[in-house]
Amino acid sequence: VTLCGPHAVLHATFGRALLVTGQPDAALTQGREAVRLAPDHPLALTYLGDALAAHGQRAEAVELYRRAVKLGPNAAAPHHRLGVVLAEEGHPDAVPLLTRAADLDPADPEYGCTLA
Numbered sequence: 001v002t003l004c005g006p007h008a009v010l011h012a013t014f015g016r017a018l019l020v021t022g023q024p025d026a027a028l029t030q031g032r033e034a035v036r037l038a039p040d041h042p043l044a045l046t047y048l049g050d051a052l053a054a055h056g057q058r059a060e061a062v063e064l065y066r067r068a069v070k071l072g073p074n075a076a077a078p079h080h081r082l083g084v085v086l087a088e089e090g091h092p093d094a095v096p097l098l099t100r101a102a103d104l105d106p107a108d109p110e111y112g113c114t115l116a
Contacts, residue, residue, distance in 0.1 A: 007037070008033075008034045008035075008037035008038035008041050008044050009034070009038075009041070009043060009044070011030045011031070011033045011034035011037065011044070012030070012031065012034035012041070012043050012044040012046075012047040012048070013043075013047070014030050015027045015028070015029075015030030015031040015033075015034060015047050015048070015051060016047045016050065018030060019047075019050055019051055019054055024051060024054040024055060027047075027050075027051040027054070028048075028051040028052070028054075028055060030051075031044070031047050031048030031050070031051040031052075032048060034047065034048060035048050035064075040071050041071075042068040042069075042071050042072030042075045042077075042078055043068075043072075043075070043077070045064045045065070045067050045068035045071070045078065046064070046065065046068045046075075046077050046078045046081055048064055049061040049062075049064035049065045049068065049078075049081060050081065052064065053081075053085065058085060061081075061085060062082065062085055062086075065078050065081050065082035065085065066082060068081075068082075069082055069097070074104060075104070076100075076101040076102075076104035076105035076108065076111060077101070079097045079098070079100045079101035079104065080097070080098065080101035080110070080111050080114065082097050083095070083096075083097030083098035083100075083101060083114070084098070084114060087114075095115075098111070098114050098115050099115065101114075102114075102115055
């Protein structure tokens with residue numbers, strides 16, 4: 001699929017849509033293109049991290065989530081994704097990250113439910 005130009009957010013969002021519809025390989029391609037176009041964009045980094053995690057590349061995903069948190073301290077999604085991965089590993093940093101995500105976007109039920 002060709003998108004209308006080199007727009008990182010379009011590639012990132014399209015990649016996320018591909019991932020949630022069961023197309024992880026295509027999602028990875030779109031995510032990589034998004035990060036190539038905007039290597040410091042928290043959304044692009046987060047969605048590429050999601051695609052990498054879906055491919056079992058958790059260490060790489062964690063690295064991207066950490067970068068996204070650093071670059072987007074007020075973005076809920078990277079805090080949530082990093083918190084979830086760390087929680088699955090029993091890491092003590094998970095709860096503060098999940099709490100921060102819920103605080104940043106209290107309207108998103110997924111963030112609050114993750115803490116429950």
